[in-house]
Amino acid sequence: MVExxxxxxxxxxxxxxxxxxxxxxxxxxGTLKPGGKVPSERQLSERLGVSRNSxxxxxxxxxxxxxxETRHGQGSVVTGLVPRLHQEGPLMLLYQEHPxxxxxxxxxxxxxxxxxxxLAAERAREIDLNRIAHAFRAxxxxxxxxxxxxxxxxxxxxHQSIYEASNNxxxxxxxxxxxxxxxxxxVASVKNLYHRTASKKQIDRHHRQIxxxxxxxxxxWAEKAARAHIRDIRSRLQEIEKEEQRLDRSTxxxxxxxx
Amino acid sequence: MVExxxxxxxxxxxxxxxxxxxxxxxxxxGTLKPGGKVPSERQLSERLGVSRNSxxxxxxxxxxxxxxETRHGQGSVVTGLVPRLHQEGPLMLLYQEHPxxxxxxxxxxxxxxxxxxxLAAERAREIDLNRIAHAFRAxxxxxxxxxxxxxxxxxxxxHQSIYEASNNxxxxxxxxxxxxxxxxxxVASVKNLYHRTASKKQIDRHHRQIxxxxxxxxxxWAEKAARAHIRDIRSRLQEIEKEEQRLDRSTxxxxxxxx
DNA sequence: ACAAACACACTGGTACTACCAGTTTACTGT
DNA sequence: ACAGTAAACTGGTAGTACCAGTGTGTTTGT
Numbered sequence: 412m413v414e415x416x417x418x419x420x421x422x423x424x425x426x427x428x429x430x431x432x433x434x435x436x437x438x439x440x441g442t443l444k445p446g447g448k449v450p451s452e453r454q455l456s457e458r459l460g461v462s463r464n465s466x467x468x469x470x471x472x473x474x475x476x477x478x479x480e481t482r483h484g485q486g487s488v489v490t491g492l493v494p495r496l497h498q499e500g501p502l503m504l505l506y507q508e509h510p511x512x513x514x515x516x517x518x519x520x521x522x523x524x525x526x527x528x529x530l531a532a533e534r535a536r537e538i539d540l541n542r543i544a545h546a547f548r549a550x551x552x553x554x555x556x557x558x559x560x561x562x563x564x565x566x567x568x569x570h571q572s573i574y575e576a577s578n579n580x581x582x583x584x585x586x587x588x589x590x591x592x593x594x595x596x597x598v599a600s601v602k603n604l605y606h607r608t609a610s611k612k613q614i615d616r617h618h619r620q621i622x623x624x625x626x627x628x629x630x631x632w633a634e635k636a637a638r639a640h641i642r643d644i645r646s647r648l649q650e651i652e653k654e655e656q657r658l659d660r661s662t663x664x665x666x667x668x669x670x
Numbered sequence: 671m672v673e674x675x676x677x678x679x680x681x682x683x684x685x686x687x688x689x690x691x692x693x694x695x696x697x698x699x700g701t702l703k704p705g706g707k708v709p710s711e712r713q714l715s716e717r718l719g720v721s722r723n724s725x726x727x728x729x730x731x732x733x734x735x736x737x738x739e740t741r742h743g744q745g746s747v748v749t750g751l752v753p754r755l756h757q758e759g760p761l762m763l764l765y766q767e768h769p770x771x772x773x774x775x776x777x778x779x780x781x782x783x784x785x786x787x788x789l790a791a792e793r794a795r796e797i798d799l800n801r802i803a804h805a806f807r808a809x810x811x812x813x814x815x816x817x818x819x820x821x822x823x824x825x826x827x828x829h830q831s832i833y834e835a836s837n838n839x840x841x842x843x844x845x846x847x848x849x850x851x852x853x854x855x856x857v858a859s860v861k862n863l864y865h866r867t868a869s870k871k872q873i874d875r876h877h878r879q880i881x882x883x884x885x886x887x888x889x890x891w892a893e894k895a896a897r898a899h900i901r902d903i904r905s906r907l908q909e910i911e912k913e914e915q916r917l918d919r920s921t922x923x924x925x926x927x928x929x
Numbered sequence: 930a931c932a933a934a935c936a937c938a939c940t941g942g943t944a945c946t947a948c949c950a951g952t953t954t955a956c957t958g959t
Numbered sequence: 960a961c962a963g964t965a966a967a968c969t970g971g972t973a974g975t976a977c978c979a980g981t982g983t984g985t986t987t988g989t
Contacts, residue, residue: 475733482981519840685942724944939981
């Protein structure tokens with residue numbers, strides 16, 4: 412049987428949960444300013460009329476979402492709105508602490524996007540090809556004067572137009588559910604890669620290869636090019652990470668996302 | 671000056687935090703399966719040797735990240751990395767009316783299971799191999815006297831043990847979210863295939879090939895065999911469907927699922 | 930007078946107990 | 960056989976006591 416609606420609007424919810432929401436609201440409306448200190452647990456719990464236990468659980472929840480940071484003996488501080496971007500999915504939050512799963516993701520992505528390119532080259536309809544062509548032109552058009560953010564968006568749109576042309580709903584839905592939650596980070600990584608002219612040239616080359624293979628109805632080439640593309644990105648990210656680990660101890664992701 | 675690292679690699683951290691990581695790992699490596707129930711708090715806290723309090727805080731953190739869902743009086747369940755595809759529906763409902771997307775699914779499955787077999791042959795640990803061997807024996811053991819339902823279950827368990835051995839969380843969760851919602855129907859289809867001795871022999875042959883390739887550490891063979899297996903199933907189903915369409919107008923799926 | 934050492938008052942972190950509140954299960958009485 | 964209830968789960972809150980870092984005073988040694 413179908414279970415009752417999973418997302419009731421305005422749950423009565425548990426106390427710790429409603430506490431979480433109250434604190435979130437306080438952060439959002441500026442009562443608790445980013446960078447500012449959160450009142451101590453004992454203080455808050457008394458003022459809100461709840462046990463320190465429940466209050467702590469609410470704080471843990473906020474901490475899990477990256478809204479506050481806590482240091483033993485000092486207190487908690489509001490981290491600000493930037494982490495709010497990561498709110499989009501479990502994958503996103505998780506891979507900040509387990510960077511390895513980014514490579515696992517790229518491994519799967521190589522498979523799926525490769526196949527998507529193959530299928531696109533094989534069965535794309537005219538309207539699909541038009542969309543791809545449009546996205547491709549947007550990607551190639553302005554070699555300068557565009558902000559990296561926009562370029563990254565176009566990059567994503569290009570890939571999207573391709574796997575949507577595969578006409579395989581399962582494939583589309585799977586890729587969508589994999590990529591969409593991490594869109595922000597993908598944007599960040601692409602932005603990072605585009606900074607390096609060598610990387611950019613190679614990426615553009617791959618994009619061209621994929622595009623022409625698809626419009627030229629060359630499934631095998633398209634798949635090969637798409638897989639090479641993802642593999643290339645994967646190894647470049649790996650390279651960058653190693654590099655940064657050599658320079659300082661912070662991982663590349665912090666600064667990519669941090670800004 | 672950049673503020674101190676937000677995600678220091680391997681902090682000694684607090685207990686509840688390390689608990690969070692441990693649980694995350696359990697989810698990532700598939701010990702805690704998406705959709706599966708998390709042991710009760712009292713149980714877990716005792717087994718891990720920590721207070722229920724700390725454990726609860728760890729769970730709250732996971733809950734804040736959307737990795738688990740908790741219901742009063744029932745317990746917690748793992749939600750998975752990938753949003754459960756179509757749990758309430760689109761796919762499941764859709765494909766009853768449009769059987770074609772079953773083939774789309776098998777297309778994606780061929781990719782993913784092929785790669786999973788490859789990775790399993792490459793990086794399976796002993797415990798993984800043991801699980802695979804166990805599932806394989808259960809699948810081969812009794813050539814008769816078992817009901818088709820049970821055989822189908824073993825079949826699924828075998829495939830599951832393989833992709834769980836891939837040690838790629840993204841791959842595992844993707845396949846899980848693809849297959850689990852349709853498990854009923856897959857069971858039905860396999861049950862159907864097993865009725866035909868010719869099909870059964872070929873399927874068993876494929877299973878053996880996959881198994882030996884994995885335990886023999888032959889990634890390429892494993893992938894080839896796994897893909898051939900899915901492809902074979904796909905074509906056989908297609909065959910059956912055509913057959914039944916010739917016999918009467920009702921598609922095979924209605925009766926398979928209908929029961 | 931200066932600086933190191935200490936004591937104390939914070940902060941969050943863990944533990945344990947007791948109890949409340951939903952769910953499920955199993956037993957009971959009709 | 961069935962309905963109804965009691966008990967045994969489940970998670971949720973509360974409260975206390977104590978441990979462990981952190982900062983800030985005061986005291987103490989030179």
